[in-house]
Amino acid sequence: MALPLWPSKPGSVANSHSCLGDGVTELWDERAQAYRDSKTHAEGDDLDLVVEWCAPGPGRKVIDVATGGGHVARRLREQGCEVVTTDSSPGMKPDVVSRAEDLPFADGSFDCAVSRIAPHHFGDIGRAIEEMARVSNDVVVIEDTLFSSERHEQAEKLRDPTHVRNYTEDEWIEFLTGAGLEVEQRQLFEKVHPLEDWLGRTGCEGEEAERVKELLADRMTDDGVAWTDVKLVLKARKSQR
Ligand SMILES: C[S@@+](CC[C@H](N)C(=O)[O-])C[C@H]1O[C@@H](n2cnc3c(N)ncnc32)[C@H](O)[C@@H]1O
Numbered sequence: 289m290a291l292p293l294w295p296s297k298p299g300s301v302a303n304s305h306s307c308l309g310d311g312v313t314e315l316w317d318e319r320a321q322a323y324r325d326s327k328t329h330a331e332g333d334d335l336d337l338v339v340e341w342c343a344p345g346p347g348r349k350v351i352d353v354a355t356g357g358g359h360v361a362r363r364l365r366e367q368g369c370e371v372v373t374t375d376s377s378p379g380m381k382p383d384v385v386s387r388a389e390d391l392p393f394a395d396g397s398f399d400c401a402v403s404r405i406a407p408h409h410f411g412d413i414g415r416a417i418e419e420m421a422r423v424s425n426d427v428v429v430i431e432d433t434l435f436s437s438e439r440h441e442q443a444e445k446l447r448d449p450t451h452v453r454n455y456t457e458d459e460w461i462e463f464l465t466g467a468g469l470e471v472e473q474r475q476l477f478e479k480v481h482p483l484e485d486w487l488g489r490t491g492c493e494g495e496e497a498e499r500v501k502e503l504l505a506d507r508m509t510d511d512g513v514a515w516t517d518v519k520l521v522l523k524a525r526k527s528q529r
Contacts, residue, residue, distance in 0.1 A: 312450050317379030322489040324357035334477040334519045339363045341429045341523040342400045351398045353388045354406030388416035396425035404431040408454050421467035427525055434518040443503035448490040469524035477519045
């Protein structure tokens with residue numbers, strides 16, 4: 289597909305380094321292959337629902353924000369969508385290197401804006417959701433980890449310093465309605481994370497890994513080799529008002 293690159297603001301940059309300058313981008317570059325290979329990201333009922341709620345079909349224009357290993361984009365393209373992927377990490381090889389908080393596209397460029405298991409990394413979540421609402425002319429679909437406890441937050445940050453925050457369902461409704469969207473559907477999924485793979489993807493090892501396991505003790509599976517979290521999937525539509 290020819291990329292609909294209509295820079296909406298002077299200075300917007302497409303397909304070049306976004307210069308976050310805080311080491312976060314470099315960290316993600318190093319992890320790119322691990323996220324492409326991750327089974328947790330590449331499949332699951334949660335992914336199936338995200339794809340379904342994007343209403344895929346030939347010619348539907350979708351932006352996959354913070355695409356990571358590109359699993360949502362791959363599935364949507366298989367169903368005929370014209371997908372543009374964005375990510376702040378050049379190593380993820382998105383179509384356009386861009387922060388979610390500053391999408392270089394004109395208003396209403398896409399039929400659907402989707403972001404899966406990524407918003408908890410965004411530095412300014414409110415701004416990012418406003419941007420997704422702005423560039424979509426129809427639907428916004430989000431999947432992210434549901435907030436469960438401060439211990440869980442500590443574990444996530446220790447395992448991955450780029451983790452910013454998981455949010456509650458109420459906070460999500462506020463972000464979406466605050467961006468002029470009406471929430472139409474939501475669904476929760478329990479997701480199981482094999483511990484060694486999950487820790488390995490971000491290079492968390494030694495004492496830190498042991499502390500992460502302690503912090504997640506109440507969420508471990510009985511055999512102790514995995515832990516579970518809950519993902520929230522939301523579909524919101526542009527308000528007609
Ligand atoms: C867990 S991965 C995304 C997973 C992917 N969406 C999937 O379904 O497999 C998180 C991604 O968010 C990206 N990211 C982090 N902060 C970002 C930001 N502010 N704007 C855009 N992308 C960001 C990272 O570079 C990384 O590729």
